[in-house]
Amino acid sequence: MSQLEIKDLHVSIDEKAIVNGLTLTVRSGEVHAIMGPNGTGKSTLAKAVAGHPSYTITSGDVLLDGKSILAMQPDERARAGLFLAFQYPSEIPGVSIANFLRAAVQARMGEGEELDATAYYKRLYSKMDMLKMDRKFTSRAINDGFSGGEKKRCEILQMAMLEPKFALMDETDSGLDIDALRIVADGVNALRSTNLGVVMITHYQRLLGYIVPDFVHVMWNGRIVKSGDKSLALELEAKGYDWVKKELAHA
Amino acid sequence: MSAPALTSASLTGAFTPEAFAAHLKTVAHLPAWWLDRKQAAYDRFATAPMPKRTDESWRFATLTGLQLDGYARGGTVALPQLGHAPVGIAKAGRIVLANNRLVTHDAIAADFAARGVIFDTLQNALRRHGDLVKSHLLAQPAPQGSEKFAALHTAFLEDGAFLYVPRNVEIADPLAVFHYAHGAHSAVFPHTLVVAETGARVTLVDLFRSTDASRQFACGQNDLFASHGAEITYVAAQTWSRDTLSFQFNSTVARRDARVLSLNLHLGGRQARHESYSQLQAPGAHTEMLALTVARGRQEFDQRTLQIHQAPHTSSNLLYKNALLEQSKTIFSGLIVVDADAQKTDAYQSNRNLLLSDEAEANSLPGLEIQANDVRCTHGATSSPIDPEQEFYLQARGIRKAEADELLTFGFFEEVLSKLTNDQLHDALRELIRTQFKQ
Numbered sequence: 001m002s003q004l005e006i007k008d009l010h011v012s013i014d015e016k017a018i019v020n021g022l023t024l025t026v027r028s029g030e031v032h033a034i035m036g037p038n039g040t041g042k043s044t045l046a047k048a049v050a051g052h053p054s055y056t057i058t059s060g061d062v063l064l065d066g067k068s069i070l071a072m073q074p075d076e077r078a079r080a081g082l083f084l085a086f087q088y089p090s091e092i093p094g095v096s097i098a099n100f101l102r103a104a105v106q107a108r109m110g111e112g113e114e115l116d117a118t119a120y121y122k123r124l125y126s127k128m129d130m131l132k133m134d135r136k137f138t139s140r141a142i143n144d145g146f147s148g149g150e151k152k153r154c155e156i157l158q159m160a161m162l163e164p165k166f167a168l169m170d171e172t173d174s175g176l177d178i179d180a181l182r183i184v185a186d187g188v189n190a191l192r193s194t195n196l197g198v199v200m201i202t203h204y205q206r207l208l209g210y211i212v213p214d215f216v217h218v219m220w221n222g223r224i225v226k227s228g229d230k231s232l233a234l235e236l237e238a239k240g241y242d243w244v245k246k247e248l249a250h251a
Numbered sequence: 252m253s254a255p256a257l258t259s260a261s262l263t264g265a266f267t268p269e270a271f272a273a274h275l276k277t278v279a280h281l282p283a284w285w286l287d288r289k290q291a292a293y294d295r296f297a298t299a300p301m302p303k304r305t306d307e308s309w310r311f312a313t314l315t316g317l318q319l320d321g322y323a324r325g326g327t328v329a330l331p332q333l334g335h336a337p338v339g340i341a342k343a344g345r346i347v348l349a350n351n352r353l354v355t356h357d358a359i360a361a362d363f364a365a366r367g368v369i370f371d372t373l374q375n376a377l378r379r380h381g382d383l384v385k386s387h388l389l390a391q392p393a394p395q396g397s398e399k400f401a402a403l404h405t406a407f408l409e410d411g412a413f414l415y416v417p418r419n420v421e422i423a424d425p426l427a428v429f430h431y432a433h434g435a436h437s438a439v440f441p442h443t444l445v446v447a448e449t450g451a452r453v454t455l456v457d458l459f460r461s462t463d464a465s466r467q468f469a470c471g472q473n474d475l476f477a478s479h480g481a482e483i484t485y486v487a488a489q490t491w492s493r494d495t496l497s498f499q500f501n502s503t504v505a506r507r508d509a510r511v512l513s514l515n516l517h518l519g520g521r522q523a524r525h526e527s528y529s530q531l532q533a534p535g536a537h538t539e540m541l542a543l544t545v546a547r548g549r550q551e552f553d554q555r556t557l558q559i560h561q562a563p564h565t566s567s568n569l570l571y572k573n574a575l576l577e578q579s580k581t582i583f584s585g586l587i588v589v590d591a592d593a594q595k596t597d598a599y600q601s602n603r604n605l606l607l608s609d610e611a612e613a614n615s616l617p618g619l620e621i622q623a624n625d626v627r628c629t630h631g632a633t634s635s636p637i638d639p640e641q642e643f644y645l646q647a648r649g650i651r652k653a654e655a656d657e658l659l660t661f662g663f664f665e666e667v668l669s670k671l672t673n674d675q676l677h678d679a680l681r682e683l684i685r686t687q688f689k690q
Contacts, residue, residue: 075652
């Protein structure tokens with residue numbers, strides 16, 4: 001059982017405070033949805049936790065199994081078990097998905113340990129089958145010329161291969177048509193297990209119809225202002241974010 | 252020969268008249284016309300000035316690194332001394348030379364030989380196929396600033412490789428020529444001459460290697476001649492020791508509808524100057540001029556290119572990519588020349604530099620000289636660091652920064668490597684590049 005604790009986190013970009021004291025604890029096996037309007041700091045939260053160099057954590061802490069990860073490089077955080085599914089995955093011409101994933105898998109192995117190529121490809125192909133991805137994909141360059149749906153499937157493929165302890169999924173539903181959304185959601189559901197904790201960041205309730213969360217949090221002005229179970233998402237969908245805004249004003 | 256002037260020591264370095272006389276003795280059995288050419292070349296070498304700070308063709312180059320002192324002809328080497336490693340490509344034939352002398356030669360398959368293919372040492376070719384060699388060997392000028400060093404090459408050229416592919420003969424597997432420098436202070440003068448007759452198709456790989464890390468001198472040339480409709484793929488992989496001063500001159504002649512692809516991989520040397528001179532002489536001729544460099548430490552790679560369009564409806568495409576690490580330095584200076592009657596020329600020239608270090612220095616001097624009025628010529632140069640978003644993306648998958656940068660460099664290079672249709676060759680070059688990163 002693992003635990004990811006975000007404690008009173010404050011994050012700035014270029015001196016501008018974006019996340020203002022956010023606290024959240026996620027345990028293995030749980031799926032948390034963070035919902036909120038645009039510009040409220042959801043993506044900033046995800047990137048800061050993953051260690052993006054443009055984001056400065058001004059105070060607070062992020063603990064993985066009790067240990068702070070803030071001094072760790074992004075690659076160390078990833079190897080420790082964090083995974084960020086990007087809202088806008090980078091396009092990297094000339095680097096094939098097969099080589100890239102191989103490097104990522106190899107990076108998790110010990111010094112001098114050799115990757116078993118046969119086993120690696122077997123596992124890769126089985127995950128691709130699950131995500132209904134053509135095997136030709138492996139020789140394509142990372143996200144280069146991919147459709148929105150292909151990019152998101154590629155993110156889930158990486159998540160499936162790297163088996164993180166915690167996945168931060170940033171707007172995984174954005175830019176997807178209903179078929180692509182279903183494939184991506186099926187992929188995530190297949191990966192749901194007692195060993196994986198998920199933080200799903202989304203603007204819309206739509207995704208939560210496919211990936212049913214255990215907890216729903218509403219983010220506003222850089223912090224969580226309301227938490228509940230999946231019914232909160234439906235309530236939000238029905239009443240809109242203005243409802244939260246008004247409630248906050250009355251509080 | 253003119254009497255040595257007071258400055259002759261600095262003009263010739265180790266390559267004194269005495270050294271040249273000693274060299275001539277080793278090649279005395281070769282045809283007289285060739286020895287005459289060598290003598291004339293030596294005289295040009297010995298009297299031509301060393302490059303000066305004010306020479307435009309040497310702009311940005313470290314001139315103090317060009318001194319020619321302290322080198323000598325290396326000893327005779329046997330194959331076991333070379334630690335010879337294959338490159339992982341199926342080969343149609345192989346020649347291994349070390350310190351300018353033949354070490355071993357795998358003849359080309361009998362059916363090719365029966366069809367007139369010649370793959371032999373340059374010395375054998377000079378003796379047996381003198382006329383064929385005479386019209387192509389070092390027949391083109393070296394117009395890009397290195398006349399002196401090109402003359403030095405001709406003067407001291409001892410042996411090399413000769414490939415002749417007759418009309419309509421196609422050789423699918425690459426031919427490989429290994430040029431070794433062995434031992435401290437060895438001077439080598441590698442040469443490869445490729446003549447592809449009408450409709451012939453061939454791939455040749457030159458591999459320039461040092462057997463150890465010692466101080467060496469290399470001054471080589473390759474001549475490529477593609478007759479009507481011929482296709483030559485030429486790959487040169489330069490992995491001299493990190494303490495080698497290297498010159499390499501390329502001359503390409505493409506005739507009607509000929510296609511020549513040349514790819515130079517630059518990894519070795521302390522200071523390496525490469526000049527490539529491509530002439531598109533008849534309609535339909537096309538050349539691809541490609542280069543990849545990984546510069547490390549304090550290495551300096553100086554690349555000068557000239558694409559001359561001498562006939563209408565010719566095309567050329569130059570793409571030179573450099574990855575610079577640490578305090579390394581690269582220079583690219585390219586010129587496209589379009590003659591007045593070379594209408595409908597389509598020429599492209601691009602130099603792209605990936606800066607993996609703040610301390611590295613990439614210099615770029617692209618140029619055009621167009622006398623025709625109905626042409627399409629574009630050129631460009633860029634220098635940029637690793638894209639931080641791409642780097643973060645790879646790191647976010649657990650890949651360490653150094654490996655992420657290596658992957659991104661391979662990504663950057665792939666545009667060039669993917670032009671090789673032979674997968675084994677593609678992979679062999681990737682492997683060589685990988686070793687440069689492991690150092």
